[in-house]
Amino acid sequence: MVRLVNPSRWVSWKPFGIGEQHPNNFAEITRAIRENRDQAGYAWRIISQGVCDGCALGVAGLHDWTLSGPHLCNIRLRLLRLNTIGPLDGSILADVRTLQGQSSAQLRTHGRLPYPMVRQRGDRGFSRIDWDEALDLIAGQIRATTPDRTAWYLTSRGIPNETYYVAQKAVRAMGTNNVDNAARICHSPSTVALKATIGIGATSCSYSDWIGSDLIIFIGANPANNQPVTTKYMHHALAEGTTMVAINTMVEPAMERYWIPSIPESALFGTRLVDETYLVQTGGDAAFLNGVLKHMIERHLVDQAWIEAHTTGFAELADHLRATSWDDLEAASGSATDRMRSLGERIGNARTAVFVWSMGVTQHRAGEETVRTIVNLALGRGFIGRDKCGLMPIRGHSGVQGGAEMGAYATVFPGSAPINAETAAALGKQWGFDVPDKPGLTAPEMIDAASRGDADVLVAMGGNFLEAMPDPLQVEAALANVPLRVHIDIVLSSQMLSEPGDTVVLLPATTRYEIAGGVTQTSTERRIMFSPEIRGPRIAGARSEWKIFRDLAARVRPDRKERLAWTSTQQIRDEIAAIVPAYDGIQHLRKTGDQVQYGGPHLAPGGHFPTASGRGSFSVVDARSAAIPAGKFALSTRRGKQFNTMVYETHDSITGTQSRDAVFMHRKDAAALGLRDGDRIVLSNEFGSMTGRIFLAWMQPRTVQVYWPEGNVLIDPAGRSPLSHVPDYNALVTIQRPNESQAAD
Numbered sequence: 001m002v003r004l005v006n007p008s009r010w011v012s013w014k015p016f017g018i019g020e021q022h023p024n025n026f027a028e029i030t031r032a033i034r035e036n037r038d039q040a041g042y043a044w045r046i047i048s049q050g051v052c053d054g055c056a057l058g059v060a061g062l063h064d065w066t067l068s069g070p071h072l073c074n075i076r077l078r079l080l081r082l083n084t085i086g087p088l089d090g091s092i093l094a095d096v097r098t099l100q101g102q103s104s105a106q107l108r109t110h111g112r113l114p115y116p117m118v119r120q121r122g123d124r125g126f127s128r129i130d131w132d133e134a135l136d137l138i139a140g141q142i143r144a145t146t147p148d149r150t151a152w153y154l155t156s157r158g159i160p161n162e163t164y165y166v167a168q169k170a171v172r173a174m175g176t177n178n179v180d181n182a183a184r185i186c187h188s189p190s191t192v193a194l195k196a197t198i199g200i201g202a203t204s205c206s207y208s209d210w211i212g213s214d215l216i217i218f219i220g221a222n223p224a225n226n227q228p229v230t231t232k233y234m235h236h237a238l239a240e241g242t243t244m245v246a247i248n249t250m251v252e253p254a255m256e257r258y259w260i261p262s263i264p265e266s267a268l269f270g271t272r273l274v275d276e277t278y279l280v281q282t283g284g285d286a287a288f289l290n291g292v293l294k295h296m297i298e299r300h301l302v303d304q305a306w307i308e309a310h311t312t313g314f315a316e317l318a319d320h321l322r323a324t325s326w327d328d329l330e331a332a333s334g335s336a337t338d339r340m341r342s343l344g345e346r347i348g349n350a351r352t353a354v355f356v357w358s359m360g361v362t363q364h365r366a367g368e369e370t371v372r373t374i375v376n377l378a379l380g381r382g383f384i385g386r387d388k389c390g391l392m393p394i395r396g397h398s399g400v401q402g403g404a405e406m407g408a409y410a411t412v413f414p415g416s417a418p419i420n421a422e423t424a425a426a427l428g429k430q431w432g433f434d435v436p437d438k439p440g441l442t443a444p445e446m447i448d449a450a451s452r453g454d455a456d457v458l459v460a461m462g463g464n465f466l467e468a469m470p471d472p473l474q475v476e477a478a479l480a481n482v483p484l485r486v487h488i489d490i491v492l493s494s495q496m497l498s499e500p501g502d503t504v505v506l507l508p509a510t511t512r513y514e515i516a517g518g519v520t521q522t523s524t525e526r527r528i529m530f531s532p533e534i535r536g537p538r539i540a541g542a543r544s545e546w547k548i549f550r551d552l553a554a555r556v557r558p559d560r561k562e563r564l565a566w567t568s569t570q571q572i573r574d575e576i577a578a579i580v581p582a583y584d585g586i587q588h589l590r591k592t593g594d595q596v597q598y599g600g601p602h603l604a605p606g607g608h609f610p611t612a613s614g615r616g617s618f619s620v621v622d623a624r625s626a627a628i629p630a631g632k633f634a635l636s637t638r639r640g641k642q643f644n645t646m647v648y649e650t651h652d653s654i655t656g657t658q659s660r661d662a663v664f665m666h667r668k669d670a671a672a673l674g675l676r677d678g679d680r681i682v683l684s685n686e687f688g689s690m691t692g693r694i695f696l697a698w699m700q701p702r703t704v705q706v707y708w709p710e711g712n713v714l715i716d717p718a719g720r721s722p723l724s725h726v727p728d729y730n731a732l733v734t735i736q737r738p739n740e741s742q743a744a745d
């Protein structure tokens, strides 16, 4: 029964949560109006007509395909100014020393990049250059080296499918598969594990499956913070009787309680979202999920008939889990047997369930294996391919789903086809030129190559290697080791100011809303949405990124120019439809609200998997990792008031931290160290150290969290998952009081 008002889920009787810790979404609206008042009409047209350039939940204008009513959040409002701000004064770049001390947040406020600029080694700063000169310079350097010594990294910042498609084809036309995008450092383990087990590389269900499902399990995910409109979906799910639980190293405040501004009941009294959080230690989720399934097998709570009809490998996995002791699972998960049994009961007694996971699972060297344990649970109950069920690796950034599907990825071609001689030959036949048949450098490998002196050209479209990758000092040295760096972006970022190897070129890009002919973006639920060009002011010297790649490739490989001769985004969509069959329908999208969900609401409908056998396969994952060594803590990195590396505020209104040096820690751990809330501490390991302040939180003991990217100094730059090469943003650290000089910092 749908409950219209549900006081049992209220957080507080105090109206609007006065005195409680929570984000003030109404203040965010006021702030956005103030920031964009010089372009109020344009800002409104972007909000009301465009596809959001924030996260990958997906909305066109103010409406989505899950619920009626307005869809808007503070992330979108914060990003709005990047689209409406005017050009910066180019003279501020004449001497970069004046900018080098500024944070990326300060750098963005200077405005949009106004025209192409160049800086040679020894120059104090950048000087203006025209587009033809800039492209000739870059093309000359690319021609002067070999394709394998060039590297191309594309971020997910607002980048549409059309740009990804053109960029990867242009790079391959120039002779290399060294093209990668931000999906690598978030959900590549999900894609690898899903493909290997059930033959799909994307979310299997739709957001609407959340609402009315018996159970939603969030694993290493905090969508209330990162995809805020999901709180609305959760509220409606609760109204339809859905139970929600989380598995995490910390009880996330936003998942515990949220004031949803567009739902009057919630805006007034707040909503308690998840029913229960199961705490695990960092890296302990695979062992925990193994324990959950072990219990379900012991108690005959798996769906044996479905398993026999639709899967392989269950008997082997069941034998492995029976032979794994609860003691081992407790040591590896940091959780108690009764907690694993508790979740096993919930899943085993649910008729439907959706599994949602994110970076807490994937950004770990065991990311692929952990995703396999999630798949095991879904297969154990047949929670896939039907209503109110599914597997959802929820995506963080707007362009990230389409990036890999368009082939802007070092390890796959368009359509997520693996790279080998056969697929390269087939693609080469369609494109009309030879396509390289070996996988290229992944994003972390590009930095490795730069460090070794094996990269002569590095082109970065958006992003910020300096802040996104572990070990910033090593990354800075690597960047300075590349003779030519090209940064294509809309605003300044700190990596642009790093010392040139020989030359650094800045190329100003347009936003997605300025691209003539409109563009498309794919959401987490595989929905390809059309975002039209939006009338408004333009930066005269900026160019659409797809044109930059087209024109560059034409200079490097004039013999292939005719194969890259698009003149409109419609032509690009026509080609995508021909090359990527799953995207058929993209060519017909014309206006706001036009969309197509590839694969339909459910992939693998009826449990028929697109694998060679037609079955899904269980995986044996031996998750009995070593416990946290005595005297050490397991550290994870987390996000605050930020969008990827763009930090908006040092104060995090959801957790209540006042500064970015907060170290989230359990009360017992602080007491054991003789420390209290707010005390300064030094975290250190073999990679570096950072000074922070204790912030007491509801954590798994012996596990701490610090903000990212600040915590990158503690991260092993070589720590990656074995197959997908996602960096492991976790570490073991020791914690001490600061010495006198550190205490005085």
Ligand code: SF4
Binding pocket: 052, 053, 054, 055, 056, 057, 058, 059, 071, 072, 073, 074, 075, 076, 227, 228, 229, 230
């Ligand atoms: S939840 Fe995501 S898609 Fe929706 S408005 Fe916010 S940032 Fe945009």
